[in-house]
Amino acid sequence: MSPSSPIRLGVIGLSASAGAWANTLIAPLLPPAPLASKYKLTALCTRSAESAAAAADKFTKAVGHAVKAYHGQDGYAQIANDPDVDLVVVSIKVSEHRAATIPAIEAGKRVFVEWPLGKNIEEVEELAELARRKGVQGIIGNQIRSSPALLKIAEVLKSGALGRIIGTSVIGCCPPNLGFWGPTINERNLYAADADCGASMVDISLGHFFAGLVTVMGDFASVSATYATLYPEAEILDDAGKPTGKKIARTCEDQVALTGTFTSGALISLHYRGVPPTEPGRVPFVWTIDGEDGAITVEGPLPFVHIFHPTKVLIQGKEWVSEQKLVDWTGNIEATWAEIAKGDEGRYSTFEDAVRVYKVIDAVRRSAREGVRVNIN
Structure with missing residues (x-):
């Protein structure tokens, strides 16, 4: 990825439902927002195949290009290893943060996790240490x-x-x-x-x-x-x-x-x-x-x-x-x-x-x- 290329996002938790926090989280990155030139939504992951398909259809229309759909816990690894994803964004229930974040770190991808990083100090320290060992940049959503x-x-x-x-x-x-x-x-x-x-x-x-x-x-x-x-x-x-x-x-x-x-x-x-x-x-x-x-x-x-x-x-x-x-x-x-x-x-x-x-x-x-x-x- 060249310095001038947009950062390609794979968002875990993005949904067709307007109430999902991930939708609010990436709203400033979607056209016609100014930051749309800095970021490009390329993939998403939800709980089920049905919800992933619905979300992909919604956001494909919103951004004007195809958005890949992944689902379930297998989707965590699939989106992390997608060659068209530079930054994995995790915005789901905190109980799933660890499971969703580890594949991204293992794949060597930058990863953004909405606060809290984990559900206790043990998970937080584990994820920070793993990112450190792998040389991966871990970003936390403390806006x-x-x-x-x-x-x-x-x-x-x-x-x-x-x-x-x-x-x-x-x-x-x-x-x-x-x-x-x-x-x-x-x-x-x-x-x-x-x-x-x-x-x-x-x-x-x-x-x-x-x-x-x-x-x-x-x-x-x-x-x-x-x-x-x-x-x-x-x-x-x-x-x-x-x-x-x-x-x-x-x-x-x-x-x-x-x-x-x-x-x-x-x-x-x-x-x-x-x-x-x-x-x-x-x-x-x-x-x-x-x-x-x-x-x-x-x-x-x-x-x-x-x-x-x-x-x-x-x-x-x-x-x-x-x-x-x-x-x-x-x-x-x-x-x-x-x-x-x-x-x-x-x-x-x-x-x-x-x-x-x-x-x-x-x-x-x-x-x-x-x-x-x-x-x-």
Whole structure:
């Protein structure tokens, strides 16, 4: 592949269904989007032959050229070994990430895996080590690193304008319309009711935020965490958000609180919670960074800064406004793909970054379950 050639994509999880996350993930890469000149969709893989054929038909029409269809677990290896695929994209349930990613690494292909990389620290470290041994570039979907607000915060902290950073505090409210945590759960997300599925509030919501947090604050040194499941039974909703009349037992936490320290000596206090529908007056996301010479306060509509831009960023009391147009859902995704297209010169998260974040997640989990403070190496 020449430097000027588009990167040929094989996407595991791309579907004819509009609700598939993979569809949102690659939307900025399809014609007529500007990045369509940088990427070319050549293959996809779904669960069944029928769904793969339907998806291939849909996207062949969308991109104007033939898109190959693979399916099932055999499809993971087939798409990885397809000579017309340069980059394998994995965007399916986290329980299948390991099985879908290993064939790509073994085939020597670059591979992008949507967060989380694996369902536990063991899988994350295994995949990172395998990619390292094979000399394969592993990319992880932590789009928060492309957030204009996060980049500005990093710039301010690096400048020393706030003086020594003494601490940070975070409150995040995850409303039920997300379909994962709280009093309701969507039918397509029932697997997330299991505490060990790899798709808990800590794994997904906090994992994405931690990726940005360590970027600006540095590494954690220790954490002390508490879990709670205030909604041990969740009402099941259909894809339209309507009650099905069914319920499911939930072992996954819907509340997590923690305190901790960074290697810099700064402290953190954080509380993420699954809540009923957001009422007027509630600010779902509030993040404050305090320095000896000033502070930064961030407010947002959801604790998902990787896809939802903050509504207010105050830097030493003055509101910061981005010079670029901010687009929720796909804005940071598009910016991340633009960085990936730059190759080694781009700014994006790797499997090694995923290990860094997942060490924190694992420490939070162990602390909450064992009732102890956990030091992070």
